[in-house]
Amino acid sequence: MNSASSRSLRGSSLRVGNKAHFAWSGVNFTLSPKTVAKSHKDPRVLKNLSGVAHPGEVIAIMGASGSGKTSLLNVLSGRIMSMNGHVVTSKFSINGNAIHADQLGPNIAYVTQEDTLCPTATPREALEFSARLRLPSSVSREERERMVEDVIQILHLEKCADTMIGNELIKGISGGEKRRTSIGVELITSPSILFLDEPTSGLDSYAAFNVVNALKDLASLGCTVLCTIHQPSSEVFHLFDRVLLLADGRTFFDGRVDHMAQYLLTCGYPVPPETNPADHVMFLMQTLDKQVLQGISDQFEVARKGFNPHAQAQSEAGRGGMPLHKLKRSQAPWTVQFIALGKRDIQSVLRDTGSLKARYGSTIMLTLIFSLIFYKIGDSTDTQSHFGALANLAISGMFGASQPVILLFPSERPRFLREYATGTYGAIPYFWSKLVTELPLTFSTSIITFLVAYWLEALKGNFILHVLTLWLIGMAASSTALVAGCIASNVQVAMQAAPAIFVPQILFAGFFIKIQQIPVWIRWAQYLCSLKFGINLFLLNEFNLGCPESSSQHASCMSVITQNDIKPGDWWVYGLVLIGIFVFFRSLALILLMRRAKGFALA
Numbered sequence: 001m002n003s004a005s006s007r008s009l010r011g012s013s014l015r016v017g018n019k020a021h022f023a024w025s026g027v028n029f030t031l032s033p034k035t036v037a038k039s040h041k042d043p044r045v046l047k048n049l050s051g052v053a054h055p056g057e058v059i060a061i062m063g064a065s066g067s068g069k070t071s072l073l074n075v076l077s078g079r080i081m082s083m084n085g086h087v088v089t090s091k092f093s094i095n096g097n098a099i100h101a102d103q104l105g106p107n108i109a110y111v112t113q114e115d116t117l118c119p120t121a122t123p124r125e126a127l128e129f130s131a132r133l134r135l136p137s138s139v140s141r142e143e144r145e146r147m148v149e150d151v152i153q154i155l156h157l158e159k160c161a162d163t164m165i166g167n168e169l170i171k172g173i174s175g176g177e178k179r180r181t182s183i184g185v186e187l188i189t190s191p192s193i194l195f196l197d198e199p200t201s202g203l204d205s206y207a208a209f210n211v212v213n214a215l216k217d218l219a220s221l222g223c224t225v226l227c228t229i230h231q232p233s234s235e236v237f238h239l240f241d242r243v244l245l246l247a248d249g250r251t252f253f254d255g256r257v258d259h260m261a262q263y264l265l266t267c268g269y270p271v272p273p274e275t276n277p278a279d280h281v282m283f284l285m286q287t288l289d290k291q292v293l294q295g296i297s298d299q300f301e302v303a304r305k306g307f308n309p310h311a312q313a314q315s316e317a318g319r320g321g322m323p324l325h326k327l328k329r330s331q332a333p334w335t336v337q338f339i340a341l342g343k344r345d346i347q348s349v350l351r352d353t354g355s356l357k358a359r360y361g362s363t364i365m366l367t368l369i370f371s372l373i374f375y376k377i378g379d380s381t382d383t384q385s386h387f388g389a390l391a392n393l394a395i396s397g398m399f400g401a402s403q404p405v406i407l408l409f410p411s412e413r414p415r416f417l418r419e420y421a422t423g424t425y426g427a428i429p430y431f432w433s434k435l436v437t438e439l440p441l442t443f444s445t446s447i448i449t450f451l452v453a454y455w456l457e458a459l460k461g462n463f464i465l466h467v468l469t470l471w472l473i474g475m476a477a478s479s480t481a482l483v484a485g486c487i488a489s490n491v492q493v494a495m496q497a498a499p500a501i502f503v504p505q506i507l508f509a510g511f512f513i514k515i516q517q518i519p520v521w522i523r524w525a526q527y528l529c530s531l532k533f534g535i536n537l538f539l540l541n542e543f544n545l546g547c548p549e550s551s552s553q554h555a556s557c558m559s560v561i562t563q564n565d566i567k568p569g570d571w572w573v574y575g576l577v578l579i580g581i582f583v584f585f586r587s588l589a590l591i592l593l594m595r596r597a598k599g600f601a602l603a
């Protein structure tokens with residue numbers, strides 16, 4: 001880092017873990033026939049690549065757009081594995097010890113091209129979160145706080161350290177500040193190996209210089225750094241130790257930055273005087289004929305015949321490398337993960353005041369409108385409308401609880417996948433923390449609903465039981481929505497899928513058609529519909545508990561119960577089915593998400 005303008009890592013509290021000589025060979029990535037049929041592109045994205053990265057080095061991966069830079073970084077970090085018809089072959093070693101692709105994730109810190117930070121946290125909180133969950137427990141709280149301050153200074157985040165990060169809906173810090181925060185989140189973990197995908201995109205040349213300089217300082221502490229970069233300025237380019245040029249998924253050149261010009265000269269493409277060599281080589285790779293590029297890659301491979309990256313890594317590791325098991329990065333205990341996640345989730349809910357106001361505001365408004373329509377319906381003798389009022393509350397409770405999950409979860413998923421892949425936390429604490437924030441939110445909207453509706457609609461059942469039933473309906477519906485959010489590729493798809501999941505629930509609720517009239521072959525589907533069982537509990541509370549034998553309306557009350565095939569003694573069965581639906585869909589969502597996290601760069 002520019003010593004005149006910023007603080008050096010060497011004087012900071014950041015320390016790098018054990019040194020890692022990382023080698024790879026036979027790296028091939030072939031797209032699935034289905035993908036190729038759709039896009040008509042060359043299925044072979046990466047073609048038999050091999051290389052080695054040593055501690056203390058910052059390696060730039062460069063190449064034309066689509067040459068395979070991000071794919072290489074993703075394969076090297078274990079984020080792309082053979083799945084969904086895509087085929088990946090590779091051999092990896094760290095310090096000469098063979099390592100399987102699915103062991104790489106927790107050993108490698110990865111800064112992705114997209115910033116997937118928590119929008120309601122500040123850069124300081126994002127750094128604290130990462131430090132709390134990813135640094136060994138031997139690092140004291142004071143040390144962690146010092147490291148956070150150091151990273152803030154190193155990446156020039158002082159001005160925005162306590163401003164919300166933000167997103168499209170919440171005004172927050174600038175794109176460049178987000179980029180630097182994302183880098184800081186990884187930097188603070190003192191990684192042995194750090195990968196960065198386009199760390200300077202969106203930054204001005206001075207900020208880009210500062211970022212690469214910080215990487216260089218990190219490398220000088222013993223970190224192995226690999227990053228993709230698009231069009232570095234001459235100053236930035238000369239900060240790198242080595243450059244790995246990719247053309248069409250093949251190695252065009254791999255060597256020291258100061259050897260590249262000589263190599264290009266031997267290929268017949270000398271760097272013109274006064275020209276940034278990075279600009280020159282990028283221009284060549286984008287304009288040279290495919291055959292010519294292939295010829296140069298062939299030539300490079302011939303010149304490197306016999307190159308054994310693993311042997312090289314092993315021999316270098318002999319001079320200071322650590323055994324593999326000592327490299328594994330630590331993960332905080334589940335309780336710590338759960339508390340940190342829960343705190344962040346609660347903070348998110350409280351700080352996203354727009355969503356909070358929309359949630360409570362729309363609950364109050366809608367319930368008020370419904371209550372005016374069904375005004376004092378409980379006092380009338382029209383049991384069908386009375387039933388309608390309850391069904392309506394159940395339906396709005398179902399949509400009210402599922403809508404925020406459908407809207408929020410798909411946009412939050414990339415963050416989960418990044419944090420999960422880097423070993424920040426496990427899927428189970430993540431799910432528990434989500435649950436713990438959702439439970440009181442859904443409970444509070446259930447109370448608000450009945451505070452508005454109970455007296456206006458003159459309902460007769462037990463108030464608390466009505467609230468608890470609506471709470472159960474809401475939690476079961478949000479679990480179903482979570483599954484949709486896990487499957488859908490984005491918010492739009494999830495929104496479009498929502499009616500297909502929730503509208504059939506209304507049909508099974510017994511309002512439009514009695515369950516006995518539904519064809520037997522599809523009747524089983526009622527057990528997946530939380531709404532039906534929620535309405536059963538509402539009706540039992542309202543027309544059984546709330547309508548005693550002494551009441552003049554007892555007979556008509558009982559006819560509502562019998563017509564809907566509800567058995568008063570089975571109230572606990574209905575409750576259990578609701579809980580079962582809730583547990584089933586939550587578990588399904590957890591499994592789907594964990595499956596998706598495996599090789600998620602393909603998802």
Ligand SMILES: Nc1ncnc2c1ncn2[C@@H]1O[C@H](COP(=O)(O)OP(=O)(O)OP(=O)(O)O)[C@@H](O)[C@H]1O
Nearest residue numbers: 031035041045064065066067068069070071072602
């Ligand atoms: N999962 C995938 N499905 C379809 N095509 C893919 C997939 N992964 C990679 N590709 C294709 O492989 C090629 C290389 O992609 P990659 O993102 O690695 O390139 P890149 O060099 O990083 O490009 P850029 O500089 O534009 O980010 C591209 O043509 C891309 O469309």
